[in-house]
Every structure is written in C-alpha cells, then in structure tokens.
Amino acid sequence: LAGYREADAALGGLGERLDDMARGVRDAVNGVLATGYPASGPTANATSRPVAVLGASLGPQLDGPVSATSFNVTLTNLSTGAETTTTISFNPESQSLSDLSGQLDGVGNLNASLSTDGRLQLQADSGFGFDFAPRGGPEDPGGVLGALGFNAIFAGQGAADLSVSSAVRQDSRLLALGQAPGAGDGRNAGKIADLAQQGLAGLGGRNPGEAFSSILSEVGDRAAGANARLESSSTLEASLEERRSEVSGVSLEEEVVDMLRFQRSFEVAARYLRVVDEMSRELTGLVR
Template sequence: MSKISAMMDTGKRSLMNSQTALQTTGHNIANKSTEGYSRQRVELTTNVPVSEGRLQIGMGAKASAVTRTNNPWLEKQIQKEGESMGFADSRADALSRVEQVYNEQANKGLNQYMTDFFNSFRELSNNPESLASRTMVRESGAAMAKDFGRVVGQLRNVQEDLDGQIITVVEEVNQIGKEIASLNEKIQMIEVQKTPANDERDRRDLLLKKLGEKIDITWAEGKDGQVTVTAGRTGILVSSSTANELKAAQTGDRDRVEIFYTGTGTPANITSQITGGRIGGALEVRDNIIEGLLGHVDKLAYTLAKEVNQAHIEGFDKNGRQGVLFFEMPEAVKGAASNISLNKTIANDVGRIAAGAQPGASGDNTVANVISSIQSRQVMDGTATLDDYYNTQVGQIGAVVQRSIKAQESQKNVMGQLNNIRESISGVSLDEETTKMIEFQKAYDASARLIRTADEMLDTVLNLKRM
C-alpha cells in the first residue's frame, strides 16, 4: 500500500512539474516581444530517494527553481556599448544641425557675403565718383555684418536646444534611478527567500542599459543582489533602495546649463565628469565644438573689421573729408561677430565712404583698391586669407560631421551584433517554446497515466481484501 501511495505522490509531483513548466513556457511566449526579457526555464532535480534495505527507490523529480537564461557579462558589455551609442547619436544629431549653419551650397553663406563686400569695393574703384557704387558698398557691408550675426545666432540656437535636451534627459535619468532603487528593494525581498527574482532582474538590467544610453555610469552589484549606480565619478545615483537626483540648471558664471549632483546636500557641479551617453555627446558639441566655431567666427569678424577700418580711416571721402571708421570696431575679439556693424555715419551718408588717398583728387581709387585687396592678403595670423580661414573652418566641420556619422553607423553595427548574440542566448524562440510545450504536455499525460495506474492497483488490492 505504501509503495502504491508513493507512486501516486511521484505522479502528483510529476504533474505539478509539468504544469509549472507549461506555465513558464506560456510566460515566455507572452513576453516574446518584451524588451529586455530573458527566457525562463524550470530547473528539475531528483527528489530524495527512499531506502529499503539495500535498495534506494527513486521518488521522482521536483522543481528546484525557475531560472532565466542570461549572460551577465554580455549584458554589461551591451550597457557599455549603449553608452557609446547614445554619445554617438547625440553628437551626430547636433553636428548635423551645426553643419547646416555653414551650408554654402543650399543658401548664400558668409563666404559669399564677404566676396560681395570686397567686390563692391572693386566696383567702386572702377567708378570712385559713383553714388550708386557707394550705395552698393554700404548695402553689402551691412549685409555681411548681418550674416556674421546670423552665424552666431544659429550656433547659439543649437546650444540652447542642446541645453533643453540636457534638461529633459536629466529628468529621465532621475526617473530611471528611482525605478532602479525600487527594483533593488523588490529583488532583495524576493531573493532573501532563496527565490530568483527573474522578471525584476530583467527589468533592472534593461533600465541600466537605458540609463547608460543617457549618461555615462558605473555600477556594481553587491552580495545582497542590489546595485549601486554612479554617474560620472562622484554622483551616486542609486545606493540600495535610495535614489539621489541630478539637477540641470543655468549658473551665474556662464549662460549655459550645468549638471549638479544633489545627493550631498549642497549641489556639486559634475558637468566636467559627464563624458558619455546622450548628455556627454550634447556637452561635447555644445562646449567644445560650437564654442570653438564661435571663437573662429569672432576672430574672422574682428580681423576683417580691423583691416578695413585701418585702410578706410586713412582715405578721403567724396567731398575731401578725412575717412572715418567703416565698421563700429568691436571692443574685443570675443563677441566681435555679434557686435560688428556699419559706422552710423556711413550708414546715414554713403558720401562718407572713402575711395581715394588724396583729398579732392577726382577719380582717386587708391583706398578702394587697398580695401578690395584685403580679401587676397594673408591677414589671418599672417598665414591665411579671410577666405582660406573661413573655408578651412567649413571643411573642418564637414569632416567632423562625416566622422561622427561614420562612428554612429559603426556603433550601430556593434550594438546590432551584441543584441543578436543576446537574442540567441536569452531571446524567446516560438518554435522552441512550441516544441517544449508539446514535450511538457506529453509528460503531463504520462504523469496522469501513472496516477491512474496506481489508482487501479489500489482498487485491485482493496478488492482482494473484500474477496
């Protein structure tokens, strides 16, 4: 009787094992398209056997755990490469906007405005007495000064847009940090009972990847299953079940958004520590590339204004009066492109434009020729003309954009390969799950037959006693 009862117990456990396996298979199929999900399997172990004399009689199998198929080293590699992917995406997107500022093919650019300005002085040299030529000089000078402001304004607009993106991404980082801290607590509560927290760990791994795409982080898992996440070098975002926040705000020192870590009570500026993820890419373009371009266009505007003014002030206007400054001279190189403008005297009276080097000399075009020749002189540090200097900047930004796009495409390929490897290890295959489902269904049927057989044997024994 006891052995028949043991057979029924074995069959019952086998039924439960098959039922658990079928439920796990259904869970896998339902999460086929869930991002970050790792397929799960029921781990079966042999049940403790029963000893009878010299014999050990097996007692079937039991489900020891439901585990997820996962490679933690691959997950960490994907997270690190995702950080580079976020950086490359952000950098390429921002640089493509910067490139449009210098797009000389689609629109009339600064180079063409400078050429028109110097060409107007060449036209004036051909007819120094012409008011129409002088008017053309004034208009081309005003248009060129306006386009210097256009370049600066558009570059500043890109910086402001990047500031807005940084603020948005920092808010997303804070939200992800809070969810990771909550998952830390859940995982600890589940695993303290020696039960794997599979779904919670999948979700946390996914959040760590998404967090790495936004900001460069380092993280480590402790013995209690909780992770500690640090942004940059010192910004501890998550520690145990506690989440600290970052804050993006402008400072009084510069008119740009900075990133502060608020976990220490007094906000600490960690902007210089952020070098990866989407925030790192935005900071790289905003603070390095665009600031460099602004410095170059300021230098170009300052040098052009200085050279034109030096020549123009030495000349004489249509009525024999001493020449005045052609441009309102910027006080310093920094900000020159924003501040360059026509002298109000010339803006109000084109007759004050100087063309000759002698007073009252009709047809004198000496100063007009000198100013027009500035375009071809190496006035930029004595090594480059104005055109060469500007075209070099255009060429450099074009090369930087192309490199960033290639880096973005290369990183996409790396991420694609890693995700394919992860999918082959942790992904759900519907064909495989269907096969497993049939296998577990057959095992369930066989277990039911074992129970039925044991029941029939028990009936036989009971009927023998009645005979």
C-alpha cells in the first residue's frame, strides 16, 4: 500500500482512498485482537493511544467508528492462577476517557490513570496480571478497546506508514490470538482470517479484496485515460509539425542534402588551402 500511496500524485489523488483502506483493515484486525488472550499470558501494564480532551465524549476523538459497548477485564493472581472477571459497560458517545479510567480503576488489583498527554494507563498490582479476553462473555462489540489501541498489532495512520507495532515485532507472543487461557486457542486467528471475506465498516461494507480491486480498477481507468490523452497530444503535435513544414516550404531532406554538399565543398577548399600553403613554404625555402 505504501508504494501505491507514494504514486498518489501520478495516479490522480487516490491517496485518501488508500489511507481509508489501510485504516479500515487496521481497525478491523486490531479490534479482533483487543479482546484476545496473548500467548505471553496476562500483562502487567498497558497504555492506550492518546486523546485530545480527557473529559469530553470519547467517541468523536477516536479514529474509527465506535458505539456503546461492554467487555470483560480479568485479573489473574500469577502465583495461584486464580482469576477475577469484571464486566465494564461504556458508552463513548456520552462518556469520556476519564469515565472509563474511573471504572477500570475500581476493578480490584488494577490501577488506572491518565497521563499528561491524554493516554489511559493500566497497571496491575504486584503479582497480578490482566487481560481483556471474553471467556465466553462480551467481546467489546462497540470497538472501544480496539480504537484505543490495546493489544494492537498494526500501527500507523494511513497507507504510507501502516506497519506492525514494534512491541509485536520484538515479541510475537504478544499477539492475542486466543479468547481464553489455554494452549492451542487460536479463535482470534480464525476471526482475522475471516475478515478477508467480510464487509468491514471502515471499508464502506466491502471486504479488503473488493476495496483494493475497486482502487486498482480506478487506477487502470485513469491510466488508460492518460494514455489516450497522450496519444491524442502526440497526433496533434505531428499534425502541427507537418503543417508548419508545409507553410514554411522547408524540406528536411533537401536541407540535409545541402548540408552535406556544403560540408564537402568546405573540405575541398580546406585541402586546396593546405596544398597552397605547403607550396608557398617550399618556394620560400628555394628563394632562401
């Protein structure tokens, strides 16, 4: 996608559509992973993407469609394995990031706070870890956790900079491909694979293949139009050149013949002058 984005100017300004597609795929995949269980197990801390106004409604500040939602947060005692699950309900249209922080801070053994740059920071008590896996419960249908960037695999704001997050590149076990603890749980991996055939909200209801094919089709149409205009311009140029030659009465073939004739005449004259010069020198030598 980045390569196509760099060619945006030449392709007639399709960059915004490529950016929309990149964000649509990013949000869909990150949304699945947000309520997943990573192979590395419960995490001790996590930080969200920043928002501009902590006390304002969260929805309008998030990059992507969100709605009223609910999700589970589970605190695990890392020594005993005991789990405590709490369901959080949240409406981003009427509640703020401060409200969400307050709810999460009320969960036992979990501390939530807001940073000065507008990020939600979560920290488990010592000896505990947490996760957002549904365990058969709600899976954040409103997409708030995904929009905030929890468990995200993709980073970037558009086609030019879409990339795998540095944390996942360093440790692939952070991929939240399961929905509950236990080896072999890859239900989220299956969900991500299914996205290829699903209509995504961020892509106007089309699946990724359809969205990309639509962009390529438009690129092809614009390229064909550009080629047609180029051929038309070339034909017009040739016609004008022919007309100019007719009006001026100049024949390029005759001009070339005359040029060669003048060149040969110059060469003959040069040889003649060289012979005369040599003869003059010889005569001068005899006189001396």
